[in-house]
Amino acid sequence: MKFDLQMDFGSGFSLSPKDSLEEEALYDVLVAGSGPAGLNAALYARRKGLRVAILAKKKGGQLLDTSVVENYLGIQGLSGEQLAGQFLEHVRSLEVPLVEDAEITSVVPGNSFHLVTTATGKTFRTRTLVVATGSKPRTLDIPGEAAYAGKGVAYCAICDAPLFRDKDVFVAGGGNSAVEAALDLAKVARSVTLVHRSRFRADQILVDRLLAHPKVDVHLQTRILEILGERAMTGLLVQDLGTGEPRVLAGDGIFIEIGHIPLAGPFAEHVDTNVHGEILVNAKNETSIPGIFAAGDVTQVPYKQIVIAAGEGAKAALAASEYIQLLPPDQGTLGETDSQAPQFNLSL
Amino acid sequence: MNKMFTPELEEQLRQVFEGLVDDVTIALFTDGEACYSCPETVGYMREVAALSDKIHLKEYDLQRDAATAAGFKVDLAPSIVLLDAKGDYQGVKFNGIPAGHEINSFIPALLEVSGQASEVPEDLAARVDAIDKPVNIKVFVTLSCPHCPGAVQKAHKLALMNPHVEAEMVEAQTFQELSSKFNVSGVPKIVINDTYELVGNQPIQAFLDEMERI
Numbered sequence: 134m135k136f137d138l139q140m141d142f143g144s145g146f147s148l149s150p151k152d153s154l155e156e157e158a159l160y161d162v163l164v165a166g167s168g169p170a171g172l173n174a175a176l177y178a179r180r181k182g183l184r185v186a187i188l189a190k191k192k193g194g195q196l197l198d199t200s201v202v203e204n205y206l207g208i209q210g211l212s213g214e215q216l217a218g219q220f221l222e223h224v225r226s227l228e229v230p231l232v233e234d235a236e237i238t239s240v241v242p243g244n245s246f247h248l249v250t251t252a253t254g255k256t257f258r259t260r261t262l263v264v265a266t267g268s269k270p271r272t273l274d275i276p277g278e279a280a281y282a283g284k285g286v287a288y289c290a291i292c293d294a295p296l297f298r299d300k301d302v303f304v305a306g307g308g309n310s311a312v313e314a315a316l317d318l319a320k321v322a323r324s325v326t327l328v329h330r331s332r333f334r335a336d337q338i339l340v341d342r343l344l345a346h347p348k349v350d351v352h353l354q355t356r357i358l359e360i361l362g363e364r365a366m367t368g369l370l371v372q373d374l375g376t377g378e379p380r381v382l383a384g385d386g387i388f389i390e391i392g393h394i395p396l397a398g399p400f401a402e403h404v405d406t407n408v409h410g411e412i413l414v415n416a417k418n419e420t421s422i423p424g425i426f427a428a429g430d431v432t433q434v435p436y437k438q439i440v441i442a443a444g445e446g447a448k449a450a451l452a453a454s455e456y457i458q459l460l461p462p463d464q465g466t467l468g469e470t471d472s473q474a475p476q477f478n479l480s481l
Numbered sequence: 482m483n484k485m486f487t488p489e490l491e492e493q494l495r496q497v498f499e500g501l502v503d504d505v506t507i508a509l510f511t512d513g514e515a516c517y518s519c520p521e522t523v524g525y526m527r528e529v530a531a532l533s534d535k536i537h538l539k540e541y542d543l544q545r546d547a548a549t550a551a552g553f554k555v556d557l558a559p560s561i562v563l564l565d566a567k568g569d570y571q572g573v574k575f576n577g578i579p580a581g582h583e584i585n586s587f588i589p590a591l592l593e594v595s596g597q598a599s600e601v602p603e604d605l606a607a608r609v610d611a612i613d614k615p616v617n618i619k620v621f622v623t624l625s626c627p628h629c630p631g632a633v634q635k636a637h638k639l640a641l642m643n644p645h646v647e648a649e650m651v652e653a654q655t656f657q658e659l660s661s662k663f664n665v666s667g668v669p670k671i672v673i674n675d676t677y678e679l680v681g682n683q684p685i686q687a688f689l690d691e692m693e694r695i
Contacts, residue, residue: 136580143544283667283680
């Protein structure tokens with residue numbers, strides 16, 4: 134067991150004095166979300182001299198659930214958390230306030246500004262919004278999944294892998310996150326079986342590493358029909374799609390890594406979305422409502438990758454900046470920077 | 482033994498500890514024999530206590546100081562309870578070393594027990610105040626779990642707000658017997674009065690929904 138301290142300045146205690154937003158203020162760019170898209174949007178917007186703030190549910194976004202990032206240009210290998218830490222540090226160096234555990238519950242689009250209300254009942258005004266709220270893990274939606282959630286069924290490999298020491302575990306999925314989870318689990322588990330209904334979508338470099346691992350078994354073209362168990366999970370009922378034969382595989386746990394569903398939240402009531410619930414944006418990240426932009430995994434832009442989300446965030450901020458410049462003069466002035474007394478916010 | 486804190490981290494923590502309002506005591510219970518992570522926890526707590534005059538460390542032995550341990554309902558080692566300036570136990574406990582990500586629940590707990598207040602919406606505060614039966618909240622964690630400190634912080638916050646509530650972090654790998662008793666295979670796992678279970682970093686409302694069923 135590793136004891137290395139993973140200090141996260143800002144989760145509940147903060148060294149930054151500016152981590153609160155003013156209800157009286159008019160922000161230029163309010164960013165919803167603090168994953169790569171949201172943070173890069175904040176960075177770009179702040180560098181344009183705009184008054185920017187970030188409302189985040191989980192600081193760092195899904196990067197925190199990623200064990201290793203090896204495909205971000207210039208970063209040969211960092212944990213998702215370290216990379217998130219570097220992103221945050223960069224944004225913080227420009228004194229952008231970031232409020233954590235701030236869930237946006239309602240949005241009222243307007244002509245000169247939009248209103249955003251959080252779960253704590255605070256309402257903020259902003260000329261533009263960048264929606265970068267990301268996504269959450271997709272579930273298999275099969276019998277047994279909900280019943281054995283936390284009793285074998287898991288969605289966060291870095292969190293729960295230590296609990297499967299010397300156990301037999303499955304990973305559902307065939308993309309990068311599934312293969313990475315399987316490789317992570319293989320460090321502690323007795324055996325790891327990857328089950329996927331079609332072919333690998335993961336990068337070949339990862340697939341090669343997986344197939345070479347002595348503890349790992351792979352079942353492709355295999356559908357998971359049910360998660361079996363009594364008090365806790367005991368195995369899977371699967372079907373070989375080639376032969377059609379169902380069979381039972383025994384195991385103690387399954388990590389479900391089959392992609393994500395967008396978290397458009399209250400924004401979906403206003404902006405256009407596609408059948409998957411993803412917010413539709415154009416090449417400038419504009420949504421169907423003027424002044425509301427979106428970026429990253431919450432949009433229909435294909436390939437949910439850190440580098441892509443970050444790039445989309447930059448585009449959204451530049452488009453928002455352009456939009457603000459074109460507003461009538463009385464609405465288009467740039468904001469002042471925040472100056473607030475230190476405040477300690479325990480997240481609830 | 483290696484130090485837990487780097488010089489940079491020490492400096493940052495010194496600044497954070499300037500926010501301590503009153504004195505706070507770390508009561509640390511270890512057990513001489515076969516106590517996984519006890520030596521590391523002792524070293525770690527000594528380092529923490531050295532960073533502020535307001536932080537005091539008292540080291541106890543689970544066997545020798547059995548009466549003290551019983552007073553704080555401590556039966557595991559290592560176990561840490563935080564005491565306020567009057568030396569009173571407010572229901573804030575950590576079973577297992579609060580290292581890894583759990584430093585993010587441990588530091589705020591020190592600040593809060595010292596009297597640093599944080600805002601709670603009025604409707605929630607009223608619900609917490611209304612709890613009038615004994616409540617024990619266990620939050621099972623792993624040290625590699627980024628979502629876990631949030632759940633621990635909320636449980637401790639509830640304990641500080643209401644004297645009927647006791648909240649304890651349980652490091653799942655250190656206390657495997659307890660973890661398997663509660664079938665912990667996903668963290669954070671929240672167990673209320675050893676009966677009601679929640680999985681994940683739930684909002685404080687979800688804690689209250691379960692607590693109100695008691």
